[in-house]
Amino acid sequence: MxxxxxxxxxxxxxxxxxxxxxxxxxxxxxxxxxxxxxxxxxxxxxxxxxxxxxxxxxxxxxxxxxxxxxxxxxxxxxxxxxxxxxxxxxxxxxxxxxxxxxxxxxxxxxxxxxxxxxxxxxxxxxxxxxxxxxxxxxxxxxxxxxxxxxxxxxxxxxxxxxxxxxxxxxxxxxxxxSPAYPYRGLMLDTARNYFPVADIKRTLDAMSWVKINTLHWHVVDSQSFPLVVPGFTELSKNGAYSASQVYTPGDVKEIVQYAAARGIDVMAEIDTPGHTSIIAKSHPEHIACFEASPWTQFANEPPAGQLRLASEATTNFTTSLLKAAASMFPSTLFSTGGDELNANCYDKDAATQADLASQKKTLEQALDTFTQVTHSGLREVGKRAVVWEEMVIEHDVTLANDTIALVWISSEHVAAVAQKGHKLIHAASDFFYLDCGGGGWVGQNVLGNSWCDPFKTWQKSYSFNPTANLTEEQSKLVLGGQHLLWTEQSGPANLDPVVWPRAASSAELFWSGPGGDVGEALPRLHDLSFRFVQRGVNAIPLQPTWCALHPGMCDLHA
Amino acid sequence: MxxxxxxxxxxxxxxxxxxxxxxxxxxxxxxxxxxxxxxxxxxxxxxxxxxxxxxxxxxxxxxxxxxxxxxxxxxxxxxxxxxxxxxxxxxxxxxxxxxxxxxxxxxxxxxxxxxxxxxxxxxxxxxxxxxxxxxxxxxxxxxxxxxxxxxxxxxxxxxxxxxxxxxxxxxxxxxxxSPAYPYRGLMLDTARNYFPVADIKRTLDAMSWVKINTLHWHVVDSQSFPLVVPGFTELSKNGAYSASQVYTPGDVKEIVQYAAARGIDVMAEIDTPGHTSIIAKSHPEHIACFEASPWTQFANEPPAGQLRLASEATTNFTTSLLKAAASMFPSTLFSTGGDELNANCYDKDAATQADLASQKKTLEQALDTFTQVTHSGLREVGKRAVVWEEMVIEHDVTLANDTIALVWISSEHVAAVAQKGHKLIHAASDFFYLDCGGGGWVGQNVLGNSWCDPFKTWQKSYSFNPTANLTEEQSKLVLGGQHLLWTEQSGPANLDPVVWPRAASSAELFWSGPGGDVGEALPRLHDLSFRFVQRGVNAIPLQPTWCALHPGMCDLHA
Incomplete structure (x- = not known):
């Protein structure tokens, strides 16, 4: 056959x-x-x-x-x-x-x-x-x-x-x-909660078993700064959860080599200018609205705090930091983030308002300058910039033609991003967010639930069409896609079961191509889950064992 | 203070x-x-x-x-x-x-x-x-x-x-x-997916740390029969997932003793007359609509199959089985289930129709006889019967006054159950089901999601009022409550993270009494989760570590 x-x-x-x-x-x-x-x-x-x-x-x-x-x-x-x-x-x-x-x-x-x-x-x-x-x-x-x-x-x-x-x-x-798409990734956030190197290595092994070729490492965020960056060690010293919850240059090298030997590129991310509150622990002069209250007015998550993008000193500091961090990773790609910029934070920040006034710039113009300077710093160290979708479709900033966009807010935004002519990576919350459906985590919110409910099943992500609403020409902009784990409610305790086998569904989608049938796929995915468990990765059972042993008999119309 | x-x-x-x-x-x-x-x-x-x-x-x-x-x-x-x-x-x-x-x-x-x-x-x-x-x-x-x-x-x-x-x-x-309520439980289903004895013992330890005093062990179901019952060993021989995925009398004794030494009673359940398909593997004569297709017309889950409740032989077989199984457990309580009876299964079963005709009974009358006979068998071996709510409010069956009802379909049914005068245990899906929100598991159902969406957060269960809509007299019928884990999508790989720390919220609700404030509780629950991890139980992080270290600062209005 x-x-x-x-x-x-x-x-x-x-x-x-x-x-x-x-x-x-x-x-x-x-x-x-x-x-x-x-x-x-x-x-x-x-x-x-x-x-x-x-x-x-x-x-x-x-x-x-x-x-x-x-x-x-x-x-x-x-x-x-x-x-x-x-x-x-x-x-x-x-x-x-x-x-x-x-x-x-x-x-x-x-x-x-x-x-x-x-x-x-x-x-x-x-x-x-x-x-x-x-x-x-x-x-x-x-x-x-x-x-x-x-x-x-x-x-x-x-x-x-x-x-x-x-x-x-x-x-x-x-x-x-051979793969249908060149980029097949998994994003891991190690800032909301920290993951020991051993957990990351086990995850890299699992990724390699399904031919995922990129770890998108969202390594730092407003909550913690575990990356020990040469020349900027004060950031992790004051910003890691503890002295042992860090990634030293030696750890990074170990992870990068372990990944590469398994066919995996490590694309690191230092999210800027938002998601940077923790930098204030060592450089308060660079952060606007640090831990401002109520946080809901200043950030999408606590604690509030963003880089003072209109400040020349802050822009230079950020550029140097990005260059130093990017130089720790051999990948050609590096993400500067750019999501969820909070305008109110800057409106209420006297230092930023003074900078804007003296430069006679709007916030958007200052963001353009900040982005151009930081991105050209990255180019100097041989990196191609990757950004979240807002930088392409919400803001009016100058980006190099080869800049890659990560579409995360909604798969409905893919066409607008493609319209701008940038290569893109599918990472939409409505298909690929592994943390959706886990309930609300904000305190004092009795009935709160996951903002991106419901839970994204493997069937849902498997059914994704990477070129929906795109012209044939625009379809060529699609590099691939990935699942993503934001770790507000994940840590070493539940890493494997939250990720596996679900993340395998995008791995197949972007390797084998779209259009697969979930009924055909399910027995193979059971096989994969059972094999993962045999190899020490805690993939969850997708169904009662009875169903795994009786292919098709637990289908909706069986 | x-x-x-x-x-x-x-x-x-x-x-x-x-x-x-x-x-x-x-x-x-x-x-x-x-x-x-x-x-x-x-x-x-x-x-x-x-x-x-x-x-x-x-x-x-x-x-x-x-x-x-x-x-x-x-x-x-x-x-x-x-x-x-x-x-x-x-x-x-x-x-x-x-x-x-x-x-x-x-x-x-x-x-x-x-x-x-x-x-x-x-x-x-x-x-x-x-x-x-x-x-x-x-x-x-x-x-x-x-x-x-x-x-x-x-x-x-x-x-x-x-x-x-x-x-x-x-x-x-x-x-x-001292506890506000005498019953504080956790239900574990070991039939959809099997859990080794070590997992159950670890769970018992964790339960004891939050003063839970009952393991409600839903040990068998339509999918598998892992319990080795003396005199009925053919059931597990033909119905367990494998020869090693069983609970021998020695295993049961070990679990029961381990539990009791930790202040925990083991209330076992053999669900009848529904949820019994697997018995047909050794006793086809006792099962109606065995693996009938489409299963959606014959059962709430595949595979279909129910005990022929109108058959005298089946009733006697069931009574002997229940007595033998109940005798393995020292608890005074034993659950005979009684949920999700499918009438169509019996309508289409020639043997049941013949039995009903010859006895000149309706299905409800036959169910009454079946229940009275099986329950009096249990009384002979010193057990008090526990049933799911349908046996009290959906069916017209004679139950002993001391029969305890588990309210599971909805918390809105509590008042109706109390109206019948039976002691009751809170186990409502809208507050206490640990499996909700995990996505649909039925095959060929691309957009299917959890029937009891959304995910039940700890805050939600913590906010439960055990005496809502009850009179003062009816409130005395409340024995307590429990979280429940149905394991269609759970196994050893994710047992701890699905259960903990969420199940601790009902443990506190029913020990300390209702009315607790989630804001006061959260720092203590973080403490508990971190302590669980130190003791080797993989409780998940409820928030970013930053929030755990800054009590109150991740609250909605902080």
Whole structure:
């Protein structure tokens, strides 16, 4: 059966899927065929790098990790008897002894880590994976080590365990795969609540299993400043929740390298000029309306406080800070934020009003200057700026053509952002916010609920159309998209269950392309969740186990 | 300062609380005073049982656990500097060397475990705790070992850590405490998804920390039958998710004893006649509309299937099963369920129609017979029946006067249930369902959301009035209440974060009494959440850490 999953009309697809088991890979490969022959991994199964001179260390490590997952996943098939009735077939199956991994290009071999941090628009992530049914060697080929890594990830998800035997019932496999969109991210806020490095690394592993290629790290905010920035260490010293709740340059390096070795670029964000209250703990001169009350008049969340954007000193301070922070990260991308600017804060700030008067500028003109100066500082250190949508559609500021916009307030704003001609990343609260539906967190608000209710189910984000309301030309501006976790009510205690497996739905949407059917996807997503748990990531059950073991029988019209 | 927390008008209370730190105990004691003198625990601090001959093993163990928490909690105060500015005061504080624990009654000393499983209406849980400010011995007294256990729990929550010193800034303490309601529960469904014994034991520990005294264990349902019932082992053999996902009689004994030693009674439930599909795997003759399609016409959830209540053989089978299952649990209470009976299932079941015709009974009359027979079986083994509200207000069945009703569909049904004269437990979905707001879980339902949206915040459940719309006489029927976790989308991966700290809000409501102010409660609830995390229970953060460290500053009107 040859399935180009996202190209077939849904009706045809569902008929095909009703008669054969689907491939247990998430995101689903863009083109694949499977068979019905059982095949098991030989006890001496090995992954061999072929013809790769001086194989990069991260590729060798990725091979070792894949081998380890094959040995340790011990995931039983999600059928009522978990595989027992196939025991005889499995025992009698041919054995696969090896997977041969090779590059299809000549020349200097680059590491996964080098390729992962290339500009988002020029990464090469495709691969071809062939697994014959007769036990002869399987083959993984790609034009890049990053592509080989994606293929190894796929290979690691094809197998189940029964009684110590690692098997599939669906050989042969022929897979030709590459992503529909170049940007597939996950945003994590480490400022409202702090996450130890170990939590971030575990999250990076999980992200890599679903081929997410960017960690959008919203590292600081008004509530805390955990990033230790060389030259600006007073910010974290006075602004972190505690001396141990920080990310040192060594921590950042560890995280960035860990991510890159797993095909993930780290796009950091220092949100400006809003969301900066905590800077006042060490630089009160740069912050307007610091902890002003009632906070509802000065900020969207407590505590209030914004950079004095009309001040030349503050603009220079911010530029230096952004350059120093951005230089800690090898990514070509860096986000300067720009969301939720509160005009009343500046109206009531005497220093800002004096600056505006002396410069004969409006607030918008001052914001334009602030943005141009800070962004050109970033360009000096080789970064391409990323901003939240307000900077494109709410404010009248000059942005470089290559500036990327994150659409967050509503998916209905996508067309307006595209209209401005900037590349964009889907991050809309109505589809991709992982924190929605968790109840209100503001104090003394008995009946308060989540501002972006209801909870965004995986089905909802999976149903998103990345080019809705866009012209064909505008559609080319879409780089991809991501789920986002704002952490007002999340911390290490609930990181995994809030994120997984939901964030996998955007990972597939932007890898495999839109138009997937939630009914076809659900059994694969169960598979993924169970596999995550086997690997130590606390993905939640999406349904009663009974439903996971009886595909389709818990569907609405079943 | 003497505070009888729930009796004071809110205005007076909030003024008092604005000027002094509140007691960091959850649930808040019903009567207490605190001071402003620092006091620390001596490195040689010990808890001494005084005049308790042959002290029960579980009391000795509880003392040891309390001592262990005092040593290991290492909870820093939730203030911006986490206690640093109090370091000098703490170092200079007087030391408390001992807590003397004694019973105020004479006669045979009963164990906590014996007292915990007494009839819900006759348990004695009150205690008096006095901690002088001058370092002289503290004193805990009660009429029961169960009361002493509650007092030890309180003692364990009064202390913070700074740099290895365990201290309070609020001595002396005078606490006189006892619960407002005798039933304070938590319901856990182990049928939709299975929870290992270790998860249940960890949950029991957490429950005991907030003085919850009943685990309502919804142990089996249509999806799986994990309970190994002596004489009916075929049910779990064919109905558990796997051979290892069961609760053996040994597991049950372990759980029951673990619970009782922590002051918790285990009220088990075998839901009948609905929610029993899985029984057909071993006894197809007893189940109507087994896995009938479309399930929406035969059950509220897949898979469909209900006990053939009009069949004498099925009635006898059910009675024997209930007696055997109930005999595994020492509690005086046992729930036979009775919710969500589907009439269409019986209308379409030829066997049931034939039984009804031959007996010349309506379905309601057959249900009455079924209920009377099964309940009298339970009485034979010493159990008092508990049922869901439909059995009281939707059906015309004969129930013993002492039958207890669980009100779940809506808090608006409480008055109707009380009207029938039965004792009742608050368990309403609009206040106490922990699973609401998590999105729809049924397959092929892209925009489906939680049927009981929105998410029930702790503030919402905390604001519940247990006697709303009840006469004074009817109010006496209220035994208490509980949070409930139905586990369609929960498993070991997210048990703690879904339950905690939210379930603590009903624990306080039904111990301390209603009328508490969420603004006063929030800092204590932060304290509790942070302490839970220190003790290994993954309670979620309710707010950004900044808010936890700045009480009141994230309130709506701050």
């Amino acid at each position: 040859l399935v180009n999953a996202m190209m077939l009309p849904l009706v045809v697809l569902s008929v095909l899927l009703a008669v054969t088991p689907t491939i247990a890979v998430w995101p689903v490969p863009r083109q694949y065929s499977t068979g019905t022959t059982p095949l098991r991994l030989s006890p001496s199964f090995s992954i061999k790098l072929s013809g790769i001179d001086h194989a990069p260390r991260d590729l060798v490590d990725a091979v070792a990790r894949t081998s380890s997952y094959l040995r340790k996943d011990k995931l039983q098939a999600l059928v009522p008897d978990r595989g027992a009735s196939s025991a005889k077939v499995i025992r009698g199956a041919k054995s696969l002894s090896s997977l041969t991994v090779s590059l299809t290009t000549k020349g200097k071999v680059r590491s996964i880590s080098e390729e992962a941090i290339e500009d988002v628009e020029s990464r090469v992530e495709g691969y071809t994976l062939t697994i014959p049914a007769d036990g002869s060697a399987a083959s993984l080929r790609a034009n890049s080590t990053l592509g080989l890594f994606r293929g190894l990830t796929t290979f690691g998800q094809l197998w189940y365990d029964w009684d110590g035997t690692t098997y599939t019932l669906e050989a042969p496999f022929d897979i030709v795969d | 003497l505070v009888n927390a729930m009796m004071l008008p809110l205005v007076v209370l909030s003024v008092l609380l604005a000027v002094t730190p509140t007691i960091a105990v959850w649930p808040v004691p019903r009567q207490y005073s605190t001071g402003t003198t620092p006091l620390r625990l001596s490195p040689s601090f010990s808890i001494k049982l005084s005049g308790i001959d042959h002290a029960p093993r579980d009391l000795v163990d509880a003392v040891a656990r309390t001592s262990s928490y005092l040593r290991k909690d290492k909870l820093q105060a939730l203030v911006p500097d986490r206690g640093a500015s109090s370091a000098k005061v703490i170092r200079g504080a007087k030391s408390l060397s001992s807590l003397t624990v004694s019973l105020t009654t004479k006669g045979k000393v009963r164990s906590i475990s014996e007292e915990a499983i007494e009839d819900v209406e006759s348990r004695v849980e009150g205690y008096t705790l006095t901690i002088p400010a001058d370092g002289s011995a503290a004193s805990l007294r009660a009429n029961s070992t169960l009361g002493l256990f509650r007092g030890l729990t309180t003692f364990g929550q009064l202390w913070y850590d700074w740099d290895g010193t365990t201290y309070t800034l609020e001595a002396p303490f005078d606490i006189v405490d």
